[in-house]
Amino acid sequence: PDVDEQQAFDELIAQDARIEPRDWMPEAYRKTLIRQISQHAHSEIIGMQPEGNWITRAPSLKRKAILMAKVQDEAGHGLYLYSAAQTLGITREEMTEQLIDGTAKYSSIFNYPTPTWADMGAIGWLVDGAAIVNQVPLCRCSYGPYGRAMVRVCKEESFHQRQGFEILLALMQGTDAQRAMAQDAVDRWYWPSLMMFGPPDEESPNSARSMAWKIKRFGNDELRQRFVGMLVPQAEVLGVTLPDPELAWDDDAQQWHTSAIDWDEFTEVLSGRGPMNAVRIQNRRTAHEDGAWVREAAAEYARKQALRERE
Numbered sequence: 001p002d003v004d005e006q007q008a009f010d011e012l013i014a015q016d017a018r019i020e021p022r023d024w025m026p027e028a029y030r031k032t033l034i035r036q037i038s039q040h041a042h043s044e045i046i047g048m049q050p051e052g053n054w055i056t057r058a059p060s061l062k063r064k065a066i067l068m069a070k071v072q073d074e075a076g077h078g079l080y081l082y083s084a085a086q087t088l089g090i091t092r093e094e095m096t097e098q099l100i101d102g103t104a105k106y107s108s109i110f111n112y113p114t115p116t117w118a119d120m121g122a123i124g125w126l127v128d129g130a131a132i133v134n135q136v137p138l139c140r141c142s143y144g145p146y147g148r149a150m151v152r153v154c155k156e157e158s159f160h161q162r163q164g165f166e167i168l169l170a171l172m173q174g175t176d177a178q179r180a181m182a183q184d185a186v187d188r189w190y191w192p193s194l195m196m197f198g199p200p201d202e203e204s205p206n207s208a209r210s211m212a213w214k215i216k217r218f219g220n221d222e223l224r225q226r227f228v229g230m231l232v233p234q235a236e237v238l239g240v241t242l243p244d245p246e247l248a249w250d251d252d253a254q255q256w257h258t259s260a261i262d263w264d265e266f267t268e269v270l271s272g273r274g275p276m277n278a279v280r281i282q283n284r285r286t287a288h289e290d291g292a293w294v295r296e297a298a299a300e301y302a303r304k305q306a307l308r309e310r311e
């Protein structure tokens, strides 16, 4: 770039201003945004599967309606985020292909099974709770389209988290069997939800640059701490136990002390060897193939429309 383009970019970042699609940007800035935004979009779309698994088996019409609304929201979040990524010069087809051929990542959290109804509560409370902690700072991301998409996503995410908390509360006020089911779900989702924030800062290859470019506003460990601090009082209200006997506030360090997180499990899941990775990708591939005729019909209709308009 000539000096003043780089300088203009650096000044916009320094002033906390937005970088818009038409602005000059370093190629590495563009690439890391395509990486993060597309993976975020993939997470939303894959994230529809664990909950979709319970729409036909929700315990009441009210719960069914709420769960359907939540899964539809996630499809919409995927749409906003794919659209934001497309402003950086990648196509929807390329991103879909990267997801289906396994070269693109999506959040590890969606590679775990949802065997009971209580999982719908644990996902809402823990997974959407973690997503809120991670996504609120992203509303101030330096890249305009991403930050603006996050504002809308965060509004809907808080409804997701509330309904999850409420499902668990109803179960914890129920029978012993319902209480045990809720505790079992919290036990299975707690540690994977901490891994959503990414590896420890010292093992995060992207954090330094993402923070310099004001894409990432806080480090992985700081947001993980913020999330744990939010969960502790809510777990007390619910009457559930967080599955970490070492969890305690360390007043000297002014932070939560937790047991060691199993980063080997994290690496396994990211390498495609989690409990549900193959199922999630196969479902996505099948949906893409089964939907090919719709895309072809829409493209043919658009072609004919364009011809008609030229007549």
Ligand code: 3HC
Residues within 6 Å of the ligand: 035, 036, 039, 040, 043, 044, 047, 074, 077, 105, 106, 107, 108, 109, 127, 128, 131, 134, 195, 196, 197, 198, 199, 203, 204, 205, 206, 207, 210, 216, 220, 270
């Ligand atoms: N699952 C999968 N991959 C993960 C991960 C996770 N939980 N945490 C980190 N990674 C990957 C990173 O993508 C990176 O790999 P890459 O360079 O090939 O992309 C590598 O592990 C190292 O991690 P870094 O900390 O260096 O990477 P980042 O700086 O990108 O930080 C992040 C990771 C915090 C997840 C960041 O990418 C981010 O904030 N992404 C946007 C938010 C997001 O994706 N949230 C999770 C989805 S939950 C959701 O949105 C659905 C909701 O509706 C419930």
